[in-house]
Amino acid sequence: MxxxxxxxxxxxxxxxxxxxxxxxxxxxxxxxxxxxxxxxxxxxxxxxxxxxxxxxxxxxxxxxxxxxxxxxxxxxxxxxxxxxxxxxxxxxxxxxxxxxxxxxxxxxxxxxxxxxxxxxxxxxxxxxxxxxxxxxxxxxxxxxxxxxxxxxxxxxxxxxxxxxxxxxxxxxxxxxxxxxxxxxxxxxxxxxxxxxxxxxxxxxxxxxxxxxxxxxxMHEASIPRVSMLGDKYTQQRTGSQHPDGGPTGIFKCGDGQYITLMSLAHQWPQLIKALDMPELLDDARFATASMRRKNNGLLKDILEGWLASVGSRAACLAKLEEQRIPSAPVLNLNEVIALEHLNExxxxxxxxxxxxxxxxxxxxxxxxxxxxxxxxxxxxxxxxxxxxxxxxxxxxxxxxxxxxxxxxxxxxxxxxxxx
Structure with a gap:
């Protein structure tokens, strides 16, 4: 045809x-x-x-x-x-x-x-x-x-x-x-x-x-980890947060709307710069990726406190994108269907x-x-x-x-x- x-x-x-x-x-x-x-x-x-x-x-x-x-x-x-x-x-x-x-x-x-x-x-x-x-x-x-x-x-x-x-x-x-x-x-x-x-x-x-x-x-990382650690590894449900920390997960902005943010280990300095919190660089609780994973809940509180101070979802995303932090609005399907990018x-x-x-x-x-x-x-x-x-x-x-x-x-x- x-x-x-x-x-x-x-x-x-x-x-x-x-x-x-x-x-x-x-x-x-x-x-x-x-x-x-x-x-x-x-x-x-x-x-x-x-x-x-x-x-x-x-x-x-x-x-x-x-x-x-x-x-x-x-x-x-x-x-x-x-x-x-x-x-x-x-x-x-x-x-x-x-x-x-x-x-x-x-x-x-x-x-x-x-x-x-x-x-x-x-x-x-x-x-x-x-x-x-x-x-x-x-x-x-x-x-x-x-x-x-x-x-x-x-x-x-x-x-x-x-x-x-x-x-x-x-x-x-x-x-x-x-x-x-x-x-x-x-x-x-x-x-x-x-x-x-x-x-x-x-x-x-x-x-x-x-x-x-x-x-x-589809398991991109879990199978080798569980296989090698065996009984030493206990799978935990972590709700809106990724179990590997980062921080990576879903966070609430000051206007009540949500974003998804993903910060890999090498992006931690960039995230600190976006938050304008240089003191976090010297904070032992967040010094390594494993420490940030261990203190993921505390990181979530810090990040959501910053998001609340910034205000709207659009403003939060703009500040994160200035430092090229991977982030996205949590959209409903009506918003997705209307996206110019997807339609184009x-x-x-x-x-x-x-x-x-x-x-x-x-x-x-x-x-x-x-x-x-x-x-x-x-x-x-x-x-x-x-x-x-x-x-x-x-x-x-x-x-x-x-x-x-x-x-x-x-x-x-x-x-x-x-x-």
Missing amino acids: ALDGMLQMLSGIKVIDMTQFVAGPTASRILAEVGADVIKVELAPFGDRSRVQGVKPKQPEEGAAPHSTYFFQHNHSKRGIALDFKNPKARDILKRLIEQADVLVENFSPGVMARAGLAYEDLKKINPRLVMCSISFAGQSGPLSGKPGYDYIGQAYAGVTGMIGEPDGSPAMVTMAIGDVSTGVSAAMAIAVALFHRERTGEGQHVESTLLDTYFH RGTVRTAVDPLLGSFKIPGMPTRFSAWKGTGQLSAARLGEHNTEVLKELGLSPGEISELHEQKVFVKDASLRNAV
């Missing part, structure tokens, strides 16, 4: 997307945005369960399948078909699609694809060049492989939840699907690497991306949907000099591209009608009269 005379980077790559919710759809959506032909396979009768999440049309069409901003965000730029996965005819057609595909992405529970005759060992016999990506909670093997799990379950198992919260309170969760989205990004990366390998060798392969592995991979770069972008209207969604997290992004975004209604995809497989209009009549393939009520 070309856009403004520019060849899309994955043009010619066909992806069969048998995923739902967030992680799997994120992986296939990234591939779709850079030019792959992604065919999203939804299962009858409901389709992707995320269709009922997020904001839905104010006046939904009677009898129509759900459509929502949540589904749109994770599934735009794809074509969509819907079928009865339990029907042998549907599985036969799926195999024909997979036989012609470059990539298959699935996030069923481990074992489901094998029971349907769609395990990688089965599929590579009909398509040796296939790159199959399985996305799951904990992997295709191991003691936890059969456990159902979503993002927040992964947070807990990976030790993330136990790190968050006030010292005298309960653990807390990050209430956004960081693990799901990151698992989707890692899956897209793995697929791209496997495609590159295939171009060199002609061989497809089976790759995995799991929520638990992804969350564990396309990180915040506008989607327009016939049923949902106009709304903002995130842009791609990466930039390419040879690719300037997609144009108008759209997300398929349930079964919207059944006829189109089946025609491409060589089925006749009569055969396609019969598949719909037998409910082997299904489509949104509003599309049933469409050719």
